[in-house]
Amino acid sequence: MLLYKNFPLKSFHTFSISNIIAKKIFIVHLLEELKQVYNECIVNNLPFVILGEGSNTLFIENYLGIVIINKVQGLRVLSKKKFWLIHIYSGEKWHNVVKKTLKIGIYGLENLAFIPGCVGSSVIQNIGAYGMEIKDICLYVDILYYKNFKIQRINAKDCQFNYRYSIFQNKLKKFVIIAVGLGLKKKWVPNLSHIVFKNFNCTNVLPQKIFNFIGVIRKKKYLIIKF
Ligand SMILES: Cc1cc2nc3c(=O)[nH]c(=O)nc-3n(C[C@H](O)[C@H](O)[C@H](O)COP(=O)(O)OP(=O)(O)OC[C@H]3O[C@@H](n4cnc5c(N)ncnc54)[C@H](O)[C@@H]3O)c2cc1C
Numbered sequence: 283m284l285l286y287k288n289f290p291l292k293s294f295h296t297f298s299i300s301n302i303i304a305k306k307i308f309i310v311h312l313l314e315e316l317k318q319v320y321n322e323c324i325v326n327n328l329p330f331v332i333l334g335e336g337s338n339t340l341f342i343e344n345y346l347g348i349v350i351i352n353k354v355q356g357l358r359v360l361s362k363k364k365f366w367l368i369h370i371y372s373g374e375k376w377h378n379v380v381k382k383t384l385k386i387g388i389y390g391l392e393n394l395a396f397i398p399g400c401v402g403s404s405v406i407q408n409i410g411a412y413g414m415e416i417k418d419i420c421l422y423v424d425i426l427y428y429k430n431f432k433i434q435r436i437n438a439k440d441c442q443f444n445y446r447y448s449i450f451q452n453k454l455k456k457f458v459i460i461a462v463g464l465g466l467k468k469k470w471v472p473n474l475s476h477i478v479f480k481n482f483n484c485t486n487v488l489p490q491k492i493f494n495f496i497g498v499i500r501k502k503k504y505l506i507i508k509f
Contacts, residue, residue, distance in 0.1 A: 284309040287375045295336030303347040319350050320458050324428045332458055334400025361501045368464045372402030389489040390466040393473050396500040402459040406450040413476035419444035421465045425457040
C-alpha cells in the first residue's frame with residue numbers, strides 16, 4: 283500500500299486540474315489493504331472517496347479527506363453449462379477485461395470496448411455503448427458492508443439498473459464495490475442493433491472485428507484517452 287500526504291490529485295483523475303491536492307491518498311493493491319483503509323475511514327468517521335481511474339470525477343478544490351485509489355485487480359473464469367462466469371475485482375480496468383476475455387475466446391463484451399474506467403465504477407453508472415449496457419450481462423456485485431466489514435453479494439435484479447443508474451448511486455452509496463460477476467454466453471451472437479453498424483460489413487462477423495470497428499470510432503471521438 284502506498285500513502286501520499288498533501289499530494290496533487292492531477293495524475294489520479296482524467297480532467298487533471300492542476301494545483302489541487304488531497305490530504306491523504308492511499309493506493310491499494312490488495313483486498314485486505316482496501317478493507318483496512320475503508321475500515322479506518324468508517325470507524326473514525328473520516329471523509330473519504332474511492333476512485334477507479336478517475337475518469338468520471340472532477341476535483342475543483344482541495345480534498346481534505348482520504349482518497350483511496352483502487353488497484354485491486356484480478357479476474358477468474360468459471361465454466362457453467364451455458365455461460366462463462368467472470369468474477370472480476372473492482373480495480374481492474376474495464377477495457378483490459380474486454381481485451382483479456384477476447385484473447386481467451388470468451389466473447390460478448392466487444393461492444394463495450396474502449397470505455398474508460400474500472401470495473402467497480404462500471405456498475406455504478408451502468409456503463410453502456412453501441413447497443414449494450416453492463417446490466418445485460420451483470421450477474422452480481424460484491425460490496426463491503428460498512429457495519430461488519432463483511433462482503434455482501436447483491437444480485438443483478440436488486441441493483442436497480444437503469445439508464446446510467448444503479449442502486450450504488452443512491453441507497454448503497456456508502457458501500458465499497460469489491461468485485462463484479464458477469465455472465466457471457468458460450469454461444470456467441472453478435473450485437474449489431476446500434477445505428478453505428480449501419481455500414482458495417484456483416485459478412486463473417488467476428489468479435490475482434492466489432493472490437494476493432496468500435497476502437498476506430500472511439501479513438502476519433504475521444505482523443506484525450508490513452509488505452
Ligand atoms: C472520454 C470518455 C468517454 C466515456 N465514454 C463512456 C461511454 O461510452 N459509456 C459510458 O457509460 N460511460 C462513458 N464514460 C464515463 C466513464 O467511462 C464511466 O463513468 C466509468 O465507469 C468511470 O470509471 P472510473 O473508474 O474512471 O470512475 P471514477 O471517476 O474513478 O469513479 C466514479 C464514481 O464511482 C465511485 N467509485 C469508483 N470505484 C468505486 C468502488 N470500487 N466502490 C464504490 N464506489 C466507487 C467514485 O467514488 C465516483 O463517485 C466516458 C468517460 C470519458 C472521460
